[in-house]
Amino acid sequence: KSKELMMATTTSTDNTGLLDYLIPHFEKETGISLKWTSTGTGKALKLGQNCDVDVLLVHAPPAEKIFIANGYGKERREVMYNDFVIIGPENDPADIKGKNISEALKMIKSKKVVFISRGDDSGTNKKEKLLWKNAGISQPDKEKWYVQTGQGMLASISVAEQRDGYTMTDRGTYIKYQSQKGGNATLKVLVEGDSILLNQYSVLTLDPKNCPNAKYDLALKFSGWMASPNAQNLIKDFRLIGKKLFIPNAK
Amino acid sequence: MDFIVAGFIKAIELLISGDYSTWTAVLATLKVSTISMLLSVGAGLPCGFLIGYFDFKGKKHLRTILDTLLALPTVFIGLAVYAFISRQGPLGELGLLFTLTGIAIGQTILAFPIVTAITASIVENIDQDLKLTLVSLGAGKRNIIATCLWEVRYGILTAAVTAYGRVLTEVGISMMVGGNIKYHTRTITTAIALETNKGMFADGIALGVVLITIAFIVNLSLSFLRKQ
Amino acid sequence: MDFIVAGFIKAIELLISGDYSTWTAVLATLKVSTISMLLSVGAGLPCGFLIGYFDFKGKKHLRTILDTLLALPTVFIGLAVYAFISRQGPLGELGLLFTLTGIAIGQTILAFPIVTAITASIVENIDQDLKLTLVSLGAGKRNIIATCLWEVRYGILTAAVTAYGRVLTEVGISMMVGGNIKYHTRTITTAIALETNKGMFADGIALGVVLITIAFIVNLSLSFLRKQ
Amino acid sequence: MTKKDLIYYLKEIRHFYGDTKVLEIDDLKIEKGSITGLIGPNGSGKTTLLRVLAFAEKPKFGQIFYKGRPEFPFSSTIRSKVTLLTQKPYLLKRTVFENISYGLKIRKDTDKLEKRVIEALNNVGLDFKDFALRKWHELSGGEAQRVAMAARLILKPEVLLLDEPTASVDTESAKLIRKASLKARDVWGTTLVIASHDLQWLYSISDKQFSLFKGNIFATGIENIISGPFENLDDKVVKKLDDGQIITLDVTQKKECIAVIIRKKNITIELFESTDKIFHNQLSGHIVSMLLEEKRGDIMVTVFVHDLTFVLRVTPDQISNLDLYPGKKVVLKFSSSDVEWIK
Amino acid sequence: MTKKDLIYYLKEIRHFYGDTKVLEIDDLKIEKGSITGLIGPNGSGKTTLLRVLAFAEKPKFGQIFYKGRPEFPFSSTIRSKVTLLTQKPYLLKRTVFENISYGLKIRKDTDKLEKRVIEALNNVGLDFKDFALRKWHELSGGEAQRVAMAARLILKPEVLLLDEPTASVDTESAKLIRKASLKARDVWGTTLVIASHDLQWLYSISDKQFSLFKGNIFATGIENIISGPFENLDDKVVKKLDDGQIITLDVTQKKECIAVIIRKKNITIELFESTDKIFHNQLSGHIVSMLLEEKRGDIMVTVFVHDLTFVLRVTPDQISNLDLYPGKKVVLKFSSSDVEWIK
């Protein structure tokens, strides 16, 4: 019973099926049983702060650093990444295909084409806000063309599809979306490849000072395992419709 | 625990400061709940009356089905409505997806069985003597319905208030059909869900308090209908 | 539209094939809803009786408050329960977070006002002559409560069934307090939410159909209590 | 009597609750503008018959003609013409005023409403000022009964069916209800059918009486019904009373018989037993009441013979001659063949 | 009569509904084992008084002593001793059997239950086989009333309060209820208080009668109450009847008077007017009924004087001498000073 670990994670790791694929291996190798609850990054961090879980798997590096700085988290271990892409309708009304990210966003703004934002303060959303800032555009909160769904990535993609709009998504979820559409997804990847678009996932352990009851040692074991060559290989091999979703990068 | 206290304080702030996004959510909530209540009460009262008043073959089965409809999950209703009004759906042309009207349709489906089932069970309880009295006083069909419902008005009020509570607090339909789009289809409940997901528990509580305040004001203004 | 049809087919598959994750969710759902119904009916019937039966000062106000409690958002209840049972909360020691018991507590809070309000409104309707008759036959307090409730048993059934529908379909509490942990605290509704979030609409519909099937079976087995 | 003068004609009516037959009326005619009294023990079918007459209950078999027209399924127009005061009057959860004006309101006939409500309340002896604004539950039993009556009277209906209108009403109010009923007949031509256990009151108001017994109807006035069990004795049937007296009756039917009617005209009242052979039955009892039948000036005399009750009609002369008064011992005589069996 | 023989003693009871006083009883004593009759027009307070006696309604002012002990707030033990049959009897939504056995069940006294239910049903003239398993709504009005009565009788209560127990019950059943009530008193020592509009029945059962009028209670039997409006004439007060007759009454109180009681012992019945000076009032009317008071052998004679009703008690001799019978014209005589005013 003591060898039981409770993790909070973001929806993307769960929704893509990565955890269902990965965790049985972890349990088998370590004898630790892992339960997880998947939620928004903000809530996952909050659950960690309140000591309701033992370990976190999230993807919002700036927020993670603050989390540790505040004395809630101890180690932060980068384990894998994927990348963000801008997707949109094939006919590309704002004409952003192939442009760099800042230019693309400027085009969208000037043409006032619908852009779907998750608006939920998730890792993805935080990244998106950063991109607007980098492009020198103030956060278009109340613009008519700027639609904030406050929902998960897939739901937001589906809104973009229904509204013929653009959105920013992590590649993993996009591939999931493609797989569901059986290959005839109406939204295509239009902007990709910028280094700023990297989406880093990390395992966070909780600071035992803040959460003496949290199973710090088991959490360390988990983050260690995630960085182990074995796990990294498993992550590398995880595919959906033949496409890789995450790229292991543990140091 | 602290976030609860913080939430209550924040609720007062939100209400006093007239925070724009809160007020648009309040308005959206009021709009959809009013429409769906009008529709579901308008349809549910007569249906409930007919089911409760008359004895017919299969009545018991109909009641069982009706009771089962009380357990329609909101996400399920949301999905079903979505299927109809999404672009690919049969009613896609109407452009109801991500609109308050779309949410109201779903909420009407949610509230209708509640209004109908409770009304039916209250009407079923009506004294046989009342029926006989109305018939013997020469009341026509409409008069019988209106008078019977008026006789059990306190019960009907409970049916409506229960349905109202359900509609006001549902998330699944608003999320699925409305899309929780800020300033447009974001209702208080979807906003609460969002804040909670963000880990902003105090904000979730605050919005919850706002919702309950709305419910309280509505119920207070209905309470003149209560038995004195 | 297609996913609705696909969902129904999938529902049958799930039920027949005995899919493990579905069955654990079904069991979790049955467990929490049974506990919360027992608790809320056990507490709500007597409370509703007292409020409906006796005339006292402030009764009207109490009814208004009760009606307002019908509009407690589930996420709000979820947050409040979370505040108490989170490790940092006053009841953190009990380890109720992410357990079915925790969910059941929240659902009891959800169902209690529904049972109480509908019961009160039905008891309020009880013939004055029944009260006088019971008193004059020498019934004690307990007898009066039991007999009055039995007299209005069909109405009470509706109160319970309505509350049951609410409990069965709620997501907010199960999600917040239970954490939607696979094989543990995942209920059908949180599973539906998850599938829908994943875009697996057909699976969402399928699980919805499973839930409605459960509700149907429960209601069918209760229907012997109905007026013949 | 032409067919047009009949307001009701019931033909071969049979009604059941479950398997139990509660009404078996082969032929019942009620004339326009008449006042008909219904008498009968509890459960004899009075209320059921009134409901059928009110078109509120459809008999399983048989036909009802209203003014010569068959009337099932009933039209809605007829409902507004026939009005029933139920046995347990139900008041709407409103004020007395609203209760009384309800029928007029649904007829959209609200001319001089207040004046008419005042009049209706007066008709049942209630003061408008005191009662109009009371809520339905702020009334005593008899007051509620009278409000319900007022709510019927105000409609000036073509047919007024009253189910025990005086059951919990005081003597003065019973007189008022009688007056109002007679007025309804005389002024608006209303036809009345009234069920009541208060025989004197019923006789003071009705032109014609029917007795009901187990769903069967018997014309002409107060019938004396003796129910079984009976014993067989030779070719007769007898009923033994606990005090030793024996009633001997001829068997006229082979069917199982449950009761026997002895018409009052066949019963003779005397002070002493006689040896007259035609009277097989000579029963001792005592008079308990003597009531005036205001219509005819005759007197209804009720005699207790052990635990049986007999009612007969006697003229004032007979009373003077025999010096009859309540408490006086008398002998009732009738022939064993003057009976009608009820199957 | 020692204090211990009193089962009830009501002292300065005042009860109100809203602002209206509905009970004003300074002193009422009811003896153990007695049968008390309550008479009075609709709304006079009979039901209210019975509720107070049943400890089901707490009067606003005043004290109730039960067997010498003050009994408010009432103990639960007393509730199981005092049983009230309400005016509109309510049957539980169960079978007849369950309705009748309900009181015993809550007393956990279920020994030989079926036998006792059979007996209770017999007491009200209903057949066990036919009725026990019927549902509450499968009864006629009078049958329901009798089932409710049986449910009270089976309890063998210390006090049995009956609110119009014969209101919709047939004559035979009324006789049965009388018999059962008397048996309850004689066998179990039950004290009964019975409100009824059926005077003959009430007189045949009760030892003592009280009249209620607007909440005031008056001892000894049938009172003749004449309500206002009155007119002042010199130092007297008069009531004019529509037919021209005038009743003259002495004013005894300066307060606003609403009605006057004329005790029956002060009224003389004769055939013709006389010039006797002591009778200021000589009213012509006619007899409408003569009822036997079985207890005393006297006869209650009801006389209509235009629209007033007078009830007097007459001996058989008087009847023979005057040759009285229903329908006979008579003159009622009484002095204008033999009256009691009700404020």
Ligand SMILES: Nc1ncnc2c1ncn2[C@@H]1O[C@H](COP(=O)(O)OP(=O)(O)OP(=O)(O)O)[C@@H](O)[C@H]1O
């Ligand atoms: N709903 C019912 N189901 C079964 N039997 C019924 C029902 N209603 C009445 N009865 C029976 O039908 C018969 C006729 O009832 P009805 O009410 O017509 O009698 P009634 O003459 O009006 O009697 P009362 O003088 O007591 O009012 C009775 O034997 C009664 O028991």
Ligand SMILES: Nc1ncnc2c1ncn2[C@@H]1O[C@H](COP(=O)(O)OP(=O)(O)OP(=O)(O)O)[C@@H](O)[C@H]1O
């Ligand atoms: N709930 C109430 N609110 C106000 N007034 C009431 C209420 N109940 C009864 N009354 C009034 O109180 C008075 C006494 O009523 P009560 O029922 O005791 O009369 P009662 O003698 O039993 O009459 P009845 O012969 O009609 O049954 C009546 O004037 C009645 O109108």
Ligand SMILES: [Mg+2]
């Ligand atoms: Mg009847």
Ligand SMILES: [Mg+2]
């Ligand atoms: Mg009364």
